[in-house]
Every structure is written in C-alpha cells, then in structure tokens.
Amino acid sequence: MRELDGSVVDLTPGENLKAQFYGWAQDDESFYVATNERDQRFFDLYEYDRESYEREMILQNDEGFNIGSIGPHGRYIALNKINTNADSDMYLYDRESGGVSHLTPHEGDANFFPAYFSVDGETLYFTTDEGSEFTYLVGHDIASGERTVVEQADWDVAFAYRSQHGRYRVVGINADARNVIHLYDTTSGERVDLPELPEADISVVYFPRDESRMAFYASSSRMPSDLFVQALPDGEPRQLTQSLSPEIEAEHLVEGEVVRFESFDGVIVPGILYKPHQVSTEDPAPALVMVHGGPGGQSRIGYSALTQYLVNHGYVVYAINNRGSSGYGKTFYHLDDMRHGQDDLDDCVASKQMLADTGYVDPERIGIIGGSYGGYMVLAALTFRPEEFAIGIDIFGISNWHRTVQNIPPWWESFRAYLEKEMGPFDDEEFFRAKSPLFHAENIVRPLMVLQGANDPRVLKQESDDIVEAARA
Secondary structure: OEOOOOOEOOOOOOOOOOEEEEEEOOOOOEEEEEEOOOOOOOOEEEEEEOOOOOEEEEEOOOOOOEEEEEOOOOOEEEEEEEEEOOEEEEEEEEOOOOEEEEOOOOOOOOOEEEEEEOOOOOEEEEEEOOOOOOOEEEEEEOOOOOEEEEEOOOOEEEEEEEOOOOOEEEEEEEEOOEEEEEEEEOOOOEEEOOOOOOOOEEEEEEOOOOOOEEEEEEEEOOEEEEEEEEEOOOOOOEEOOOOOOOOOOHHHOOOOEEEEEEOOOOOEEEEEEEOOOOOEOOEOEEEEEEEOOOOOOOOOOOOOHHHHHHHHOOOEEEEEOOOOOOOOOHHHHHHHOOOOOOHHHHHHHHHHHHHHHOOOEEEEEEEEEEEOHHHHHHHHHHHHOOOOOOOEEEEOOOOOHHHHHHOOOHHHHHHHHHHHHHHOOOOOHHHHHHOOHHHHHHHOOOOEEEEOOOOOOOOOHHHHHHHHHHHHO
16 A cells, blocks of 8 residues: 555565455445465455554455455455356355355356446346357346346457446447447436547546546557546546657557458458558568467457557568457357367468468468467467468467466466366376477477566466477477
C-alpha cells in the first residue's frame, strides 16, 4: 500500500509467496488479498482493515478453488474449480454459515466462471458455455436458484462487471479478435452509446463513485492503449494520454486485417495480416508467421511494437490463430488437445499458401516467429517440418516438454487437471519426448535465432540453453 506521504507498506511480507489483490469492499472500509503463504499450492483469502491493515483469513482454501468474485457485503464468495480444460464448476461460500454449496452440477463438459455480484448481493452473474459453442452471461438468484440469460452473442462474452453502485453494466465480447463493449444503464435497461473511435478497441471501462462519467482505454493497430474520459450519458470523449512516441508517425504504421484460410484438412483458420505500405506484387516481400503463446491464447487486433517494427522494415506479418486458439468456439479450441506440434503446426505451414497467394509475398522467404508456446512452435517447425520455413525466431520457447511440466509452479496446482487434458499425462516421459524439439535438433537445417530472459519463471533458461547447444552441435 502506498501512503499519501509516499511511503510504502508491504502487506504480504515474506519469501516464496505469491499475492493477488481482489478489490475493495462495497463500503471501502476493507479490501481483499489472496496469498499462498500457508500452502504454496493454494490461495487463501484475507480481508484487510483499511486503516490498521490488520487482516482476517476469511477463506482457508484446501480444495484448490480459484477465487472468482466477492460479494459487496463480504458474505458470499464465488469460487471456480477446474476439472479439465473443457469442464469447470462454480461454488458459493457463505461466511455466515461457513458452508460451501455447489451451484453448477451438470452432465457432460461445460465451463462456469463467476463474474460479479449485484449491489444487494442477491444475484451472482457468471459466464458459461453450457449447451453453447460460446460463453454467455447468466444471472443466478442466490435465494431461489432461478437463472436468467442476460447477454448472448455469436462470440464469447469475455467479461462482465458493474459500476460501484450498479447504475451501469459493462459486457465485453471477444468478436473476431477485437473487443466489442456493450454498456447498459441498468435503471432503464437501455444500451449507452460508446464513442465512435475509428478502428479503436475499447478494453476497460471505469466509473467514479458518483457514476457521472466513465474512463476507458482504447487502442488500435496504430495506437497504443490511451486513456479517455467521457461524461455520461452522452458527453464527448476527451483523450488524456498520448502513448505513441512522438518520433513515430501513426500513418507510417499499418492496420491489422482479419484474414482466414482453409487449412490442410479443410478447417478454416483465422489470423491477422499486416501488410507493409511499401509492398507490391512487383517486389514481393519476406513474411513471418507469428504464433501466439498459450497454447490456448489468441492473436488480437491491437498495438504491438514488435509487429509494427517488423512491418515497418518490410516484413509481411501474419499473426495466426491456429487451431487450439481461444475466441472461436470450444470445438476449435479443443482441436489441438494432446496434438501440439502436429495439427496446429500444420496450420502454420498451410498459411504459407495463403501468403503466397497474395502475390506480394515471396514464397521462398517465409519464416516463423513466436514466444513462449509460440517459441515452441518455432522449434517444432524447424525440427519436425525442417524444410518449410526459411528461418525461425524462438522467443523463450519450450524445447523439452517433460521437464517443463515437471517444473510448473506450485500455485498452478488447481490447473493441473486442465493442463494434463490439454498437454498430456505429466508422467508420460516418452509421450513428451516425442514432441520435444530438443531431442530432434539434428533435423534443424534452417537459421534459428533464440532469445531468452535469464529470470523467466515459466520457461526456464535451460530450455533455450539446451536447444542452442543441440543446434550448434
């Protein structure tokens, strides 16, 4: 906590613990913090007094719950529990009774994620994909158990929350790799018009306590995230920050365009294409297939300094959302389960034809680049499809899967079942060895660049050191 005089108080002193802030109580007299100091595998929830910083453990978490949302009066805490990468459940902890109730008994695979409570604490809002390809927003009456679908779209409802006193509800929809924000006045039920900012993606909306205005962040391919403020209900937006370096002219940057192609087996794969201004069919350019992290991540419309740098230097960039990416329905998301470095890699290979078909990409100069899981895909490309890409740029990628899954942080314990369904059984060394580029480095015949942070807690430095040594050998 930073005090008004500039001094800082450590609220969670100690070594080898991870702490997370969970917001203020409705009356602002206390706030919530979760830490894994008692058991590194699980996060307990504490309530801190605003003045004294004295704390009380209000949830001892021995069951591997993920803390979802805390009710406005602190009585109820909504919890989530991961079963697999396709299935999760939601629970409600009642501080008055000390009991935990299971809110979502169901058959088959379905996910349930708490979003927020109503101001009176009587309704819990959550997202689910039960019976649907995409997640949607539901209101659950705690007393009666009755449920009402609040918002449903042909894309995932990615998040939802309310202003402090509940006048406004914000719903974020992940519409084809771009945020679409729906803002509602809950007193009238009407949509509030958001400002029209060309090509902009509004990510987060904030409200002051009196709910008289809103602040929001907006970005685009050519504009880093900037802060705006606007009076409600119908004021004009005012830009407060200018994040783009004054040395860069926005018109020199390029807008990303969503482009789809048919992959090797007929699956339609989306991605975001960035075309340099100077490129033409008379002088075809080199290109890079850029693979996101995850494996279940998503390349999205928005500002990327690295992407714009590459494009500005003449490279076409295709930020692929290969099968297994989130945002395109649960069927597409699960197409790569336990098949990493196989079908998802073949999507990357298949994207080369789409790039060549543009006429402005040199088919002999298509490389692959990615970080974290995307870095693994680079290494997989150069070892399992060694002749396909002209070059590979691996940014802290995984080279030895068995070592990686054996060294996941203790606090990922609640996600273990999720990861095993996604990646494969952690104790099956032969399975992971077969898909680990480190043990197939003799296949590398194309130039490889490897970048690694020495203190990376997720992808160990040894992952990069080993593949560099093996490639050099």
